[in-house]
Amino acid sequence: MAIPGFVKAEFDATLACGRPEHGIVRLRCASCGHDAVVAFSCKCRGFCPSCGTRRMEASAAHLVDRVLPRVPVRQFVLTLPIPLRLLLAARPGLIGPALGVVHRLLARQLAALAGLRDALCATGAVTIIQRFGSAANLNVHFHCLALDGVYRVGRDGRPRFVAATAPTQSQLQALLAAMIARLMRLFVRRGVVVAEADRAWVEDAPDRAADADMAAADGPSALPILHLASTTYRIATGPQAGRRIATIGGGFHAAGSGKAKRLCAEIGGFSLHAATRCRAGDRFRLARLCRYVMRPAFADDQLSWDGAARVTFELKTPWRDGTTHLEMTPIDFMERLAALVPRPRLHLIRFHGVLAPNAKLRAMVVPQSPGSARPRHDGRTQRDADAAASAGRADAPAPRPGLRWADLMRRVYDIDMRTCPNCGQGRLEPIATILDPDVIARILAAMALQPRAPPG
Numbered sequence: 001m002a003i004p005g006f007v008k009a010e011f012d013a014t015l016a017c018g019r020p021e022h023g024i025v026r027l028r029c030a031s032c033g034h035d036a037v038v039a040f041s042c043k044c045r046g047f048c049p050s051c052g053t054r055r056m057e058a059s060a061a062h063l064v065d066r067v068l069p070r071v072p073v074r075q076f077v078l079t080l081p082i083p084l085r086l087l088l089a090a091r092p093g094l095i096g097p098a099l100g101v102v103h104r105l106l107a108r109q110l111a112a113l114a115g116l117r118d119a120l121c122a123t124g125a126v127t128i129i130q131r132f133g134s135a136a137n138l139n140v141h142f143h144c145l146a147l148d149g150v151y152r153v154g155r156d157g158r159p160r161f162v163a164a165t166a167p168t169q170s171q172l173q174a175l176l177a178a179m180i181a182r183l184m185r186l187f188v189r190r191g192v193v194v195a196e197a198d199r200a201w202v203e204d205a206p207d208r209a210a211d212a213d214m215a216a217a218d219g220p221s222a223l224p225i226l227h228l229a230s231t232t233y234r235i236a237t238g239p240q241a242g243r244r245i246a247t248i249g250g251g252f253h254a255a256g257s258g259k260a261k262r263l264c265a266e267i268g269g270f271s272l273h274a275a276t277r278c279r280a281g282d283r284f285r286l287a288r289l290c291r292y293v294m295r296p297a298f299a300d301d302q303l304s305w306d307g308a309a310r311v312t313f314e315l316k317t318p319w320r321d322g323t324t325h326l327e328m329t330p331i332d333f334m335e336r337l338a339a340l341v342p343r344p345r346l347h348l349i350r351f352h353g354v355l356a357p358n359a360k361l362r363a364m365v366v367p368q369s370p371g372s373a374r375p376r377h378d379g380r381t382q383r384d385a386d387a388a389a390s391a392g393r394a395d396a397p398a399p400r401p402g403l404r405w406a407d408l409m410r411r412v413y414d415i416d417m418r419t420c421p422n423c424g425q426g427r428l429e430p431i432a433t434i435l436d437p438d439v440i441a442r443i444l445a446a447m448a449l450q451p452r453a454p455p456g
Contacts, residue, residue, distance in 0.1 A: 082232065
């Protein structure tokens, strides 16, 4: 069994992330001539905590400032049973059709809660595909940030937002049951699930089209084994293969639930949670929610290594049985990370309804750049929209411009890469991008900096 090339490339890029010997950008202050260097980032999507945190900040700011209107937003979290998690991890081409089913049913529910027929109105949502659980395990599930209501187009051609009432527990249960029925019919039609009168199971046929360019030349892909082990908290390979990951502070996470959660429906391994809602004007809470759904798989401070044989992973929230840490060998941890790497060209953020890129109403409901006087699709200028926002209208918040790389460094690491640290007044500007290791070593030596990053 072999590891696909895109997984190997992810490890190589992550190991080079932030290491100056692999490439730097040289900065200079125009006022005092002070020099500074910044190492390249890997910008990977799998498990790099540094790049994942920057991506979280950039994506959350984009959603709040450029995508989500100033209307109520409710989060719907759909989790799947283990066989379907493995199916979607192995066949990511099924995610798009599955999300189409989920959004159509959700749109119908929101229209009913708003007192309208779904044919007379339009909804919008952003779905974030999360591939990990709280223990950096493979857990493909969906966080859907849905506008908590519908848009109805008036005679003047302008959309008006109609808020929806909160769903009841029975309505949420019925919605989940409908999602399960439609999803299973979809998977049966696609030939990936076999259904009989009293049971259903996932077909074990390989996805040859998806794996044709992924498998290494010396054997079939090892990803299915890594996915299964990561999903079930087990060791994938070696003499301990099949055994559960060691835990500290308690036994293995027990299945089952304690007291019932508010607005949370559960049926046969599926669950749908809808208790989190942001009010129309609470952009701070919305930004925090966006950062939460866009967060990386884990943070650096959750990991510790004794330098010899064991990696300890600290859980952010203890399990119900008291477990606080997981212990594994470095190889077991690397296998766990390999399972989290998404396939290339797999979009992890999907837009639905009026928020979709080609939706007719999108330009009239999403936020616009502040101060812009360009005409919108409804004939108004952005200044007209800003006036409507100041009057309490829900279709035109005043966003910030998009975040640049230096802004992300300041927000994430509290490092100001624009103001010169030497004179405190000048502005640091990039003057060169350097890739040659010998040149990098000489520059760093001249600046009394280490030519190689310290191990850590």
